[in-house]
Amino acid sequence: MERPGRLLLQSELRVRNAAYDVSLSRSLLTWKRRAASPVYHPFRPSVCHSVPVSEIISVREEEEENGSRQRDDGSWKKIREREGKDCRQAFTVLYVERCQQHRWRCAEVTFTCSDETVCQHWVSSIREQLASNTSRPKHLLVYINPYGGKHQGKRIYEQKVAPLFTQAGISTSVIVTEYANHARDHLKMEAELKKFDGVVCVGGDGMFSEIIHGLIWRTQIDCGVDPNSPEEALSPCSLRIGIIPAGSTDCICFATVGTNDPVTSALHIIVGDSQPLDVCSVHHNNMFLRYSVSLLGYGFYGDVLSDSERKRWMGPARYDFSGVKMFLTHHYYEGTVSYLPARGIIGTPRDATRCRSGCVICQHNGQLNSERSEKYEMDEASDSESSGEWRTIRGKFLAINAASMSCACPRSPKGLSPAAHLADGTTDLILVRKCSRFNFLRHLLRHTSKDDQFDLTFVEVHRVRRFRFMPRHCQSDSDLELDLHENSKRQIFSQICKDHPACGCAPAYSSWNCDGEILTHTAIDVRVHCQLIKLFARGIEELPVFEDLTNPCAI
Ligand SMILES: CCCCCCCCCCCCC/C=C/[C@@H](O)[C@H](COP(=O)(O)O)NC(=O)CCCCCCCCCCCCCCC
Ligand SMILES: Nc1ncnc2c1ncn2[C@@H]1O[C@H](COP(=O)(O)OP(=O)(O)O)[C@@H](O)[C@H]1O
Ligand SMILES: [Ca+2]
Incomplete structure (x- = not known):
């Protein structure tokens, strides 16, 4: 079981309009919903997720404008200045998700935050962690x-x-x-x-x-x-x-x-x-x-x-x-x-x-x-x-x-x-x-x-x-x-x-x-x-790694 270790970053960010406490350590990225509603809601994302940093594929900056996202290709600032819309900063983390029969898929989660520097700090911190992993091929x-x-x-x-x-x-x-x-x-x-x-x-x-x-x-x-x-x-x-x-x-x-x-x-x-x-x-x-x-x-x-x-x-x-x-x-x-x-x-x-x-x-x-x-x-x-x-x-x-x-x-x-x-x-x-x-x-x-x-x-x-x-x-x-x-x-x-x-x-x-x-x-x-x-393999994994196993919220 991977323990979260010392936190490098911790912020309140939003995922699909719900508030989450998001933290990053050298080994885990965790997002945990704040003040979870006591009423069960089938379409709400689950309460706590964590992904080993070693299984993050990449992170990219996004811009979220009135709910619709736009990829950060360098033009977002101009758009915001020109149109003066209520824009928030966002970044998307792509990570490995396990499916049935040992299959892996690329899943993604987008975090939004109101502060541009916080967002950039998150992106650069995750990128730093990925870059420090010397076993990844370039x-x-x-x-x-x-x-x-x-x-x-x-x-x-x-x-x-x-x-x-x-x-x-x-x-x-x-x-x-x-x-x-x-x-x-x-x-x-x-x-x-x-x-x-x-x-x-x-x-x-x-x-x-x-x-x-x-x-x-x-x-x-x-x-x-x-x-x-x-x-x-x-x-x-x-x-x-x-x-x-x-x-x-x-x-x-x-x-x-x-x-x-x-x-x-x-x-x-x-x-x-x-x-x-x-x-x-x-x-x-x-x-x-x-x-x-x-x-x-x-x-x-x-x-x-x-x-x-x-x-x-x-x-x-x-x-x-x-x-x-x-x-x-x-x-x-x-x-x-x-x-x-x-x-x-x-x-x-x-x-x-x-x-x-x-x-x-x-x-x-x-x-x-x-x-x-x-x-x-x-x-x-x-x-x-x-x-x-x-x-x-x-x-x-x-x-x-x-x-x-x-x-x-x-x-x-x-x-x-x-x-x-x-x-x-x-x-x-x-x-x-x-x-x-x-x-x-x-x-x-x-x-x-x-x-x-x-x-x-x-x-x-x-x-x-x-x-x-x-x-x-x-x-x-x-x-x-x-x-x-x-x-x-x-x-x-x-x-x-x-x-x-x-x-x-x-x-x-x-x-x-x-x-x-x-x-x-x-x-x-x-x-x-x-x-x-x-x-480039790890042998057959014994059991699907259930979220709870790497879930520091459950520890
Ligand atoms: C009755 C069903 C029996 C099923 C028995 C299946 C055993 C299969 C074991 C296969 C081991 C394969 C080891 C790998 C070999 C490969 O390196 C090599 C090359 O692969 P590539 O073409 O992707 O480059 N592949 C092979 O040599 C293929 C071996 C395939 C053997 C298939 C044998 C089918 C036997 C069917 C017997 C049916 C009897 C029915 C009587 C009514
Ligand atoms: N461009 C090519 N043209 C013809 N044969 C090729 C070519 N490239 C590789 N091969 C040969 O094709 C054979 C089969 O390849 P492989 O990829 O294992 O397919 P299969 O699983 O269908 O046998 C191998 O022996 C390989 O050396
Ligand atoms: Ca052997």
Whole structure:
């Protein structure tokens, strides 16, 4: 609960013709109606309001003339002198208001006062408080993917986001991308990052992926770290990233803010929120492939993505179409998963607790894992493999999913791993073994209900900090020889089927869905980099903050 603290200003001002005691402290702006009428009046504004100063978007001067307001564009004085009307000074405060389902809106309240100097004092005091907040961005670099989702990125930015940035006094440099990887390459090589306090991505998870690839790469080069090495500790990126959702799944935005609403995201950027995020690096034979922050999925989600890429024209519905198709196809894949369980951390993937704003588990585990990664070279690379810390599971899988965050999205509001944490330095490795279609459907359906999707005999989940996958047919020669007799027939068929997919037999390989991009290799080595990037977000807020909670009148 935010206490009002020492008052900087206190005046009697009017709001919609009612008298209010208005006060400003470093943390709160409060307006409380004077001599409230004992008779309940449905159209009277409520008695006491307060807004954290950190959630004030901006303040502007107004002129109120006989009830009709006029914006202060410098001409008001002349009008008043010329017409000699009964004018009062007014100023309007724009602030964050919480709506349902984690949505934020920009609300405003206009205060009028008879004294011009009092009014100006209020405006300058609020502006001073806003200016003293160093976490707010002033200059942003914006990338818009005009083809993401329903092709609305440009319109969403121009109509819903840009006006808010202008009101908040944020200057922007906007780049509408012209081709895939335009944003990534611009960030890698050209962008003058020193000029900006953050990067804004208008698009879906794929566009966000471009941004982090550009930014992480650039940061490593600037810090002298080899971004290709799977063993090196990567340097965290200092610039925060804002996501304006305009894609098909928007799971990163949904899982870090609680909704995929462009205005809510814009407001989180304006107030200068900060949410650290884990990033997985994916390597093949010591060669860097990609980074991932949400889902790395082999089998079902890899196949859904590969199939849906050919149906981009369908828009976001392509995932549902390919989802049903791949569910019916029911392919399973053989391979070996090995993983390093996360040691010493609090929490498991089966917890009832959820990662929420100010998550203490992220704070605790994040610190542990960050310290660990600093002494990583001596520790993990050398001893853990020989000390037998790695665990290995061989089998036939319908899906192998690594969820570094919950992956909540409108299709599944609780996500693939509901208890996963945004910034704890771990990923939840979910193995769905070969089972009947009926059982797989039960598992899928549980993503949309309260039932536990892991509470099934063919599903297991482990919280890990590193894992590897080797498809069966890439295994070492000795491994293959062992299995040769039993599986020789199947291997031959698999090969035939890969070449002739129409024959109806199962293919040997799926592909990895890496945050919505298809990976070119199936044998991969994945390592979690704790809190490598930061977003303009604060995690999902636990409860709507009711007015009473921040209401000093109620204390
Ligand atoms: C029967 C209903 C089952 C619902 C199961 C839903 C689980 C959804 C979990 C989704 C996790 C998404 C993780 C995020 C991935 C994104 O990075 C990535 C890229 O996003 P972008 O296009 O915005 O750039 N998106 C994706 O890979 C899309 C994955 C979507 C999977 C949809 C699966 C639908 C399954 C429908 C099965 C229906 C069976 C019905 C049988 C009669
Ligand atoms: N101007 C562009 N033309 C074509 N593709 C682009 C452009 N800008 C970005 N992309 C690519 O479009 C893909 C999908 O973008 P995304 O914004 O995630 O939308 P969606 O959620 O619909 O997949 C990403 O792989 C991204 O690299
Ligand atoms: Ca995590």
